[in-house]
Amino acid sequence: MSAKDVAAFLRQNAVFTGLPAREIEGLAAAAVEEAHPARAYIFMEGDPAGWFYLVRSGHVKIVRHSKTGKDVVLELLGAGEVFGGVAVIEKRPYPAAAQATEPTVVLKIPAEPVIALAERHPAFVKEMALMIGRRLRSAHDSVTSLAVDPVETRLAAALIRLAEREGARGREGVTLPFHLTRQSLADMTGTTVETTIRIFSRWLKNGLLADDGGRLVLTDRERLSRLADGEAQ
Amino acid sequence: MSAKDVAAFLRQNAVFTGLPAREIEGLAAAAVEEAHPARAYIFMEGDPAGWFYLVRSGHVKIVRHSKTGKDVVLELLGAGEVFGGVAVIEKRPYPAAAQATEPTVVLKIPAEPVIALAERHPAFVKEMALMIGRRLRSAHDSVTSLAVDPVETRLAAALIRLAEREGARGREGVTLPFHLTRQSLADMTGTTVETTIRIFSRWLKNGLLADDGGRLVLTDRERLSRLADGEAQ
């Protein structure tokens, strides 16, 4: 991919808009593309934050491994989204691992030019602050949901959220344009594979969900929304 | 309180260090002190973010009310800490309510001068970004804990965290220099009052905790730490 393409790609993300062309080109020149197969780790929890990442294609999950062996998925990121950025500007180790959920290409920019950019361009810092703020709110949503909602509600809410961010409208319903294992969904909602499988089986049977070659289709978004809002049935 | 005292107080918080004296004095001149009795709401979820707050004395909890009636405490803030700041710089309504847990005095600064300050001083935005980043990490910790740890572990971890931030070493152990109801502790850890009371009763009996006129004393921090790390017993 040419440096021009990389620059155009970077500009799509809000954190880089508003920066002069030459700055973006400078970053693009330092950027490295990297392909990862499904399940590969891009970095591990505790690694020094040497790179600022963007998802080029595919999906990346930000994961914590607990000592009991259970994993927790903190975020799921698709094309165009930034990760590892908070650790870079804070100059701290990555607080969680990043793992590809499917064959994925990422773009990585070394930490130093990003930090230097932050010194020169307040607009970049401001956009980063806004991005972190959005993530903080979404993390608070997760806390709330884990603290008060039963598993079924949390799962429905997770599907609705994914559909809103990346769903493709079809006449059967909204399709999630990528595959997520039930294990990943379980790790995103703080439950177990078995429970997730049971609930999905029921939803598939009852016409709330359909399967399109491994992709989930939300065939009755209305009812799923009600479940996500905590209304039984 | 004089404007000088207010300025000195503001300077104690990292988000205002590094700002020229005249800027701080400008904020101090616009600041208003406000006293709240225990349980009073300082603002409600959804209110327009008109003020940037700091805790002068006492404690403030950031709370979400779920439709099932259960509350979730997202953060507990003591003297010197900022709240409502993220909503102000994002120009969005407060995403949760703020409530005094005891008689509390807050300092509030109108949103506009804070936003204007952010335009003029990148250092302020940078400090805000770092603060939000720290809170994001702590929110991720909460998510992880709620997703994988049993109630007893979460409660022990909450006590250890509070002790680290505000504990006063005494010869009996570490004392938390303020009173929190079991209900608040329950809301911080995603459980119920009854369960919290049961566990605390046991800990009081077994010498892990003591009661000093309503204040909790961590008399066996070692064992509590082990519980917080998930080791049974």
Next chain:
DNA sequence: CACCCGCTATGACGCCGGTCATAGGGAGCC
């Protein structure tokens, strides 16, 4: 082809912790 691995699927069992009920004590107030 046979093998293995990752994933989905389903049943049986049991426990953690939530729900409901009841009681008692301390602080503030008329």
Next chain:
DNA sequence: GGCTCCCTATGACCGGCGTCATAGCGGGTG
């Protein structure tokens, strides 16, 4: 003093969901 809140405390019950076990299937690999 007596009343009302708020908080702490404890027992009984039971259900959601985690744990363990087993099985089947599809796809990639030697």
